[in-house]
Amino acid sequence: MDDTYETTTTHSPDGTPIAYDRLGEGPPVILIGGAFCTRETHRELARLLAPRFTVLNYDRRGRGGSGDTLPYAVAREVEDLAALIAEAGGTASLYGLSSGGALALEAAASGLPVTAVAVYEPPFALAAERRAGNIAYATRLRELLAADLRADAVELFMTRVGAPPEQIAQARQSPMWPGMESVAHTLAYENAVLGDAALPVERLAAITAPVLAIAGGASPEWLRSPAAAVAEAVPDGRTLTLPGQTHQFSAEVLAPVLREFFGG
Known part of the structure; x- marks a missing residue:
């Protein structure tokens, strides 16, 4: 497989350009970053997934190579993902890190054609x-x-x-x-994606795709515990703890888990 990234741009329905890298071949997977993340955050993870998947690694609006259109609304970010799913061929699995995981879950709950969702330590507040x-x-x-x-x-x-x-x-x-x-x-x-970060139980109950909620075993409890709560709240959920990992996970440790879950 060629590790060369194909960098391109699509446009969200409001006209905002969304920059993304495409790598690999196989079922499509879209990688969603959290706070301060750009495409660089997930570049190594994308490379490790590419032998089995077509990976779309994108800059969320307002950062990296993507544009920004005001006023901001969470619904616009869901539309960004809809545009990327269309670029991927009409369906895709989603992986989201931290608040990007909350966005992935909201996109699935909104009815986008999502085949599976994996999230890493979505920072919902249980207390x-x-x-x-x-x-x-x-x-x-x-x-x-x-x-x-x-x-x-x-x-x-x-x-x-x-x-x-x-x-x-x-x-x-x-x-x-x-x-x-x-x-x-x-x-x-x-x-805005998280609000007060209360667990969105009703939204999670609307997700029909299988969900894997992952936590790092060395992360603080407030980051670990929401994974189990998400898995319990969705109709088809499971949770997994990666021993020794923190919020700054190792791509080499996470990639095999995602490969198995997404089924490439």
Whole structure:
């Protein structure tokens, strides 16, 4: 198999260009990133899946090579996925990381022609205290983005997900920081997908495709526990914990799991 990426662009119904890489041959699988993710995030995973699947690895709107059209709405991101599924041939499996997993589940619940859904640590909040914290976070995030305080918005997000001050300070001095600032506005998009992050039980119950909800065994409990809750809430769900993995998973560990689940 040729590992060369074919980079192209499709257009969502609202006219927004959506950039994606296509790699491999076989049943189509679309990879969906979470906060701060671009196509680069899943490039190695795409390469490992390509021997058995046609992989579409895309930039969500507002980042990377894709465009952005305001005002933002979650429904527009679902339409982006509909356009990619059409590019893939009319049906596809979805894999989503973190809040990208929540988007994958919403797309399936919306009735898109999805054959299977795998999600990695969708950050739904099972505890009332954490949901309340998410509401306070959303309020402060809106204030910072309205004032164009992008660096502060990135720091707020990192604090919310548990990064210690020393790690944030290091990140500010790292080469990745300007890129994170450049897509800070999309943190509001992630928040819109999740809302207060309560488990969307009714939406999950509408999903007819099989769902695999994955968690890393070395992740904190607030990231691990939603996987089991998602698997229980969908009609055809299962959960899997990958020993030793965290939210920053190894593509070499995850790829065989996805290959088996998607059946390539």
